Amino acid sequence: MTAINAETDIRVAIIAEPLEGVSSVEGQDGRSGAEVRFSGRVRDESGRVRALFLEHYPGMTENALTRIAEHARERWPLNAIEIIHRIGEIQVGEEIVRVVVWAGHRHAAFEACAFLMDILKSQVPLWKKELNDDGWHWVEARERDAEAAARWMGAASERAR
Amino acid sequence: MTAINAETDIRVAIIAEPLEGVSSVEGQDGRSGAEVRFSGRVRDESGRVRALFLEHYPGMTENALTRIAEHARERWPLNAIEIIHRIGEIQVGEEIVRVVVWAGHRHAAFEACAFLMDILKSQVPLWKKELNDDGWHWVEARERDAEAAARWMGAASERAR
């Protein structure tokens, strides 16, 4: 793989407070025609879920997020990447994760943002518990998340050229 | 095509003021696990562009935006769509357009948001002029934008099932 843009800024953070109070960098530098922002929020699953609790592996989580951002900037021409993940107890409707990608053009930004979420869900050491009426339960990993990540891996050699 | 979710909220607006002052609806209803937001901003093209001016076809623009949002909600299970396009003079770094899609899951939200931008760029009556050192010049349509829109059209019958 070639580093298309070694100057891509990367910012990652693990935060135990509501992300709603965390403002993202504004991409008003004149280079970034496209800004794609993903927010993952707590679903109530038709009332079944009352809250989530996110556990992580301190240190490794931040390193893993930086690593996947580095992979993204090797694959697409990007100007900046921000990944913020919340930990601890999170209420319905609140942000669990925010991924923002700034790029010259939109297709790179869309693809990189989707890539980051797919890889994050299968490779970054974070675990969810959900609070139901009968207490806390660990959330099982979903096969489709592993498949979504695997699709990017299969396409890697082709896309990296 | 089947209407997967006829209750998808649609909000479109054409605004002559900076979008930076326009807040988007927060998707905190417990249904939307995914929120994908695209902001298109004015690039300076390495200093060549000083500002843009956006002209539109009043009435038709709003109808066309509503139409493409309706197409998106027929193709993907979405909870809400917001499309805000700015007109008039827009400075470098400012938002030209904002498309936000709320959905239960991320892949639908990512695809629908990318679809809306691709179709918007080829079917909605808006035209850009750019201000260079030697004055205002109309921006030519790019072949790759037409191709990006055409790809969705080709995939329509397959994806709508």
Place this chain on the structure above:
Amino acid sequence: MNGTIIEVRFFAVLRERVGEEVLRVSPPAAVTTVAALCDWLTTEYPAVGIALEATPRRMVAINEELATPDSPVAAGDTVALFPPVTGG
């Protein structure tokens, strides 16, 4: 559709080249499509003819819906002619 009125609107570079935003025209009955309307405008309004020739890549809308050169035009329609769109 002799004696009937069609509103023709121009946008962006085409509006600038025509020098008008709107024309209200009464083409003869033989003019039943967008393409025929453009041909007739070219003969009747030299400024339109020059503008259309200078703008070979065009889009068209009839009553605010995208249309094609083959699309039928009828009395009371609003036909908009413009260059390929460049929003977003």
Place this chain on the structure above:
Amino acid sequence: MNGTIIEVRFFAVLRERVGEEVLRVSPPAAVTTVAALCDWLTTEYPAVGIALEATPRRMVAINEELATPDSPVAAGDTVALFPPVTGG
């Protein structure tokens, strides 16, 4: 690597099932991979054996990098065992 120390960390449901966050262990020299370490832990620490058996789908990290059952482990390594991740 007899006499050497490996730090074994558990997360999420595996941590709860083991009842410990961290074990500092000294496996015999024959234990040179993640898989061998898990087998040895199972015999030496019944609670770990029960927890691993109850959590057949697992991931592993060595010194904070994802690894596989075949990956080598050496003195001073931190080996983390956890269920498939579910962030995002």
